[in-house]
Amino acid sequence: MKQASGMILATVLGTAAVARAQPAPGGAPSPDGKPVPVSDAAAPTGTPAPTGTPTTGVPASPYEPPPSDPGPLLGGQVDPPRDGRAGPQRRHPPMRFPEVLTTPTGWLLPAGVLYSRNAIDTGGGVTSDDRVGLGDVAEFGVATTDQVRERQLLADKPVRIQPYITASFRMGVEENRLFAGQPGVTLGFRKSFEREHAGFKTRIAELTLVASKHLGPDAAIHIGGTLWDASMQATAQVDDMPAPETTLHGHGLARQIRAFGGFEARPLPRSQILIDLGWAPDFCYQCTAETDRIKLRPELSWGVRYQVASFMHIESGVRVPDIGNFNLLDAQIFGQVTFTSFALSDAVETLK
Secondary structure, eight states, X not given: OHHHHHHHHHHHHHXXXXXXXXXXXXXXXXXXXXXXXXXXXXXXXXXXXXTTOOOTTSOSSTTSOOTTOOOOOSSBOOOOOSOGGGOOOOOOOOBOOSBSSSSXXXXXXXXXXXXXXXXXXXTSOXXXXXXXXXXXXXXXXXXXXXXXXEESSTTSOOEEOOSEEEEEEEEEEOTTSSSTTOOEEEEEEEEEOOEEETTEEEEEEEEEEEEEEESSTTEEEEEEEEEEEEEEEESSOBTTBOOOEEESGGGOGGGTEEEEEEEEEEEETTEEEEXXXXXXXXXXXXXXXXXXXXXXXXXXXXXXXXXXETTEEEEEEEEESOGGGOOGGGOEEEEEEEEEEOHHHHHHHHTO
């Protein structure tokens, strides 16, 4: 009996000694012989991280940029979803605006994004601009503009023609898409519907090519060229024949081509400073000289853009309609609000 008890005791002590010599779970040796919790031990190679543990280098939210991404450059920032029950949300690109204040940029609206801008100024002008992004390479829009002006005689003060309705189509390539350092480039065409006013029918058309380049994350420059055309014709007939039509292209290419540009800076995360120089047509109905009947007038605008929310921006500033005949009394203070929506873009994504 004593011999059997001694053998059992020896077996128990030997088993305990072997157990103390084994490595702790997870492969880490136990220096004091006590079990090491699994959470404190290094996970074996190839073992997935526990659920809910962020993996190094992977953003915790689809809206957070990866470690190598410097973050959104100049443009409206997109807020993450606030409803945690909505499930995974796709990451929206930052909003780049198709216009500075009055001149186009080399940036296009993201695919499926709806854009609507409404403006009013102290001169009584009311405008709207509605667009949709197409496949990250194009956009289509319909707008009303108050930039087209008319006068009876050359010495008269020009007044705006409104509403003046235009349709536009732009296509291009996003910045850095083709190669590093490549500016964003867009080719745009805008054409008006025929407008009858003050006994005359008028139309305008504009072809633009513009390049936009970031100067760091908080500044950008826009440089472009435009080819304008316009026509004017009296509605009254002469000897039962239509009145002759005056066109801008009928007086040489030099009267049609102009350069334009703009600058943007973001001194604060949600605030931008904007400056641009553009052109707009001016019709003179009773001018005797053919070259005075249709002219392009330079416009200078400066102002700010403030992001109220991810879907709403407010812009305000000053516009001088004709800096060739600089007159501060003709300058206008304007205000405009812009709404953007990714609803259509998200709906399209769910169909893929």
